[in-house]
Amino acid sequence: MxxxxxxxxxxxxxxxxxxxxxxxxxxxxxxxxxxxxxxxKEVVIEPGTTAYENWVSTGVSVYRQFWFLDVQNAQEVLQDGAIPVVLEKGPYTYRTRYIPKENITFHPNHTVSFTLPMGAIFEPSRSVGTEEDKVTSLNLGVAGAYSLVPKPLHGILENLIKSSNSSLFQNRTVGELLWGYQDPLLKDNVGLFSPYNGTYDGYYNVFDGKEDVSKVGFIDRWRGERVLQFWGDKYCDMINGTDASSFPPFLDKKKPLYFFSSDICRSVSAGFEQSLDLKGIEVYRYILQPNTLASPTVNPDNKCFCTNQETTNNCTLAGVLDISTCQGGKPIYISLAHFLGGSQSLLENVKGLNPSQEHHGTYLDVEPTTGFTLRFAKRIQVNMMYGPSNVITVLKKVKDYTIFPIVWMNETAALDDETADILKKELxxxxxxxxxxxxxxxxxxxxxxxxxxxxxxxxxxxxxxxx
The missing domain is CATH 1.10.287 (Helix Hairpins)
Known part of the structure; x- marks a missing residue:
C-alpha cells in the first residue's frame, strides 16, 4: 500500500x-x-496617455551646439589664391524646443495638427565664450550675391562690393552670424538662422495612432501639403515617416526608420547599428543610411536632389544638399559635419576638417518596445558656395567652385535620470x-x-x- x-x-x-x-x-x-x-494604448497621441504629455512639451532639455569654422588665412586666400584653412571654434550652446506645441487640434480622420514654436536661449555654462566672440568667416552677403547674380552682371556686383567695402571674408560675432546683422552689401538683415525666435515650424498634421498604431506619429501633411514643393520630383518631394521624436512601437531591427526634417527640407532614413544600454534601458541605435547624401552616380534616387550641374561636377559630388529652393532663395548647402561621407574634393578645397562618425555622425537611440526616441544627436553643417570670377576682384584668385563650411550644429538631447526611473518602473x-x-x-x-x-x-x- x-x-x-x-x-x-x-x-x-x-x-x-x-x-x-x-x-x-x-x-x-x-x-x-x-x-x-x-x-x-499608451503610445497613442491623445490626452491621458504616456506619449501625449511628452509629445506636447519635450520632457528633456534639447540643446543646439554650434561650432564655427574660423578662417585662419583670409589674406592668403584673397591675395595668393591659397586654400582656406579653418579652425573649429565652439561649442556655443542654446537651449531649444522649450516651448510646447501650439494650436493643437484633433481631427475626425485620426490626425492631430499643431505648430512648433521656435526659440533659442543662450547657455553660457555650456559654451566656450559669449555671443560677442568674433569669428572670421565667409561673407554671407558676398557669397549669397555671387550665387544669385548671373555672370554677365558681375560688373555691377563688383561695384556694389567695392562701394560697400565688402570682401570675401568678414569678422562677425557669433550672435550676428547666427541670428542676423545689417549687411552693407545687401542692405538687409542677414543671418544663418534669421529669423528664428518667434517663428514657427509647421503646420504639421500627424496620425494619432488610434485607428492604426503602426502609423502613430507619421506625418500626413506639412504646411497643408502631403508632398513637398521644393524638388520638382515625386520621389524627392515625398514626406516619409515621423519627425524622429518617436516611432511606431515594436521596432524591427531589419527595417529602417523614416523621418522628415524641415531643417534639410527632405525625408531621410536610418538603419539599425547596435543595441546599447541607456541608464538601464535597452535602446536600438540607428544611424543615417550611407547612401543618404551619396552622389546620383552611386545612388540614382538622389538625382532629383541635384539642382545645379555646374557646382556639383555634373552631379558627381557627394555629401552636400542644395536647399536654396526651400530657404526663400538663400544659397545654402547642407552637409554632415566636417563633410562626413562627402567627396574627397570637399576636404581638399578647405583644410582643417577631420570627419569622424563618432563626433560628426547623426544617430537616434530608440526604445524598441514603445518606439520613443530617448537620446539623439542631429549633426548638420551649414555651407555656402563661392567660385571664380574674372570681374569681381575678391574672387579673381579663386580657381574653382568651393563649398565653404561656416558652422556645424549638433542638436542633442538625452533621457534624464528621473524619466529613466519612471520608464523602468512603468515598462x-x-x-x-x-x-x-x-x-x-x-x-x-x-x-x-x-x-x-x-x-x-x-x-x-x-x-x-x-x-
Whole structure:
C-alpha cells in the first residue's frame, strides 16, 4: 500500500510539474498580448496617455551646439589664391524646443495638427565664450550675391562690393552670424538662422495612432501639403515617416526608420547599428543610411536632389544638399559635419576638417518596445558656395567652385535620470518581471515533472526486483 502511495504521489507530482510548465508556456503569449495592448494604448497621441504629455512639451532639455569654422588665412586666400584653412571654434550652446506645441487640434480622420514654436536661449555654462566672440568667416552677403547674380552682371556686383567695402571674408560675432546683422552689401538683415525666435515650424498634421498604431506619429501633411514643393520630383518631394521624436512601437531591427526634417527640407532614413544600454534601458541605435547624401552616380534616387550641374561636377559630388529652393532663395548647402561621407574634393578645397562618425555622425537611440526616441544627436553643417570670377576682384584668385563650411550644429538631447526611473518602473520592470515569472514557472514545472517521472521509474524498477 505504501509503495502504491509513493508511486501515485510521484505521478501526481509529475502531473503538477507538467501543469506548472504549461502555465508558464501559456503566460508567454498571454503576457506578450498584455504588454502589446498596454503599449499600443499608451503610445497613442491623445490626452491621458504616456506619449501625449511628452509629445506636447519635450520632457528633456534639447540643446543646439554650434561650432564655427574660423578662417585662419583670409589674406592668403584673397591675395595668393591659397586654400582656406579653418579652425573649429565652439561649442556655443542654446537651449531649444522649450516651448510646447501650439494650436493643437484633433481631427475626425485620426490626425492631430499643431505648430512648433521656435526659440533659442543662450547657455553660457555650456559654451566656450559669449555671443560677442568674433569669428572670421565667409561673407554671407558676398557669397549669397555671387550665387544669385548671373555672370554677365558681375560688373555691377563688383561695384556694389567695392562701394560697400565688402570682401570675401568678414569678422562677425557669433550672435550676428547666427541670428542676423545689417549687411552693407545687401542692405538687409542677414543671418544663418534669421529669423528664428518667434517663428514657427509647421503646420504639421500627424496620425494619432488610434485607428492604426503602426502609423502613430507619421506625418500626413506639412504646411497643408502631403508632398513637398521644393524638388520638382515625386520621389524627392515625398514626406516619409515621423519627425524622429518617436516611432511606431515594436521596432524591427531589419527595417529602417523614416523621418522628415524641415531643417534639410527632405525625408531621410536610418538603419539599425547596435543595441546599447541607456541608464538601464535597452535602446536600438540607428544611424543615417550611407547612401543618404551619396552622389546620383552611386545612388540614382538622389538625382532629383541635384539642382545645379555646374557646382556639383555634373552631379558627381557627394555629401552636400542644395536647399536654396526651400530657404526663400538663400544659397545654402547642407552637409554632415566636417563633410562626413562627402567627396574627397570637399576636404581638399578647405583644410582643417577631420570627419569622424563618432563626433560628426547623426544617430537616434530608440526604445524598441514603445518606439520613443530617448537620446539623439542631429549633426548638420551649414555651407555656402563661392567660385571664380574674372570681374569681381575678391574672387579673381579663386580657381574653382568651393563649398565653404561656416558652422556645424549638433542638436542633442538625452533621457534624464528621473524619466529613466519612471520608464523602468512603468515598462521595463514589468516586462522583466513577467519574463522572469514565465521562465520560473516553465523551468520549475519542467524540473518537477522530470524529477518525479525519473523517481517514479526508479521506484517501480526497485519494486519489481523485490517481487
Amino acid at each position: 505504501g509503495c502504491c502511495n509513493r508511486r501515485c504521489g510521484l505521478i501526481a507530482g509529475a502531473v503538477f510539474g507538467a501543469l506548472v510548465a504549461i502555465l508558464g508556456g501559456i503566460l508567454i503569449p498571454v503576457g506578450n498580448n498584455i504588454i502589446e495592448g498596454t503599449v499600443e 521595463v520592470s514589468r516586462i522583466e518581471m513577467l519574463d522572469i515569472t514565465q521562465k520560473a514557472l516553465l523551468g520549475t514545472g519542467v524540473a518537477i515533472f522530470v524529477i518525479c517521472l525519473i523517481s517514479y521509474f526508479v521506484v517501480r524498477r526497485h519494486q519489481s526486483k523485490i517481487v
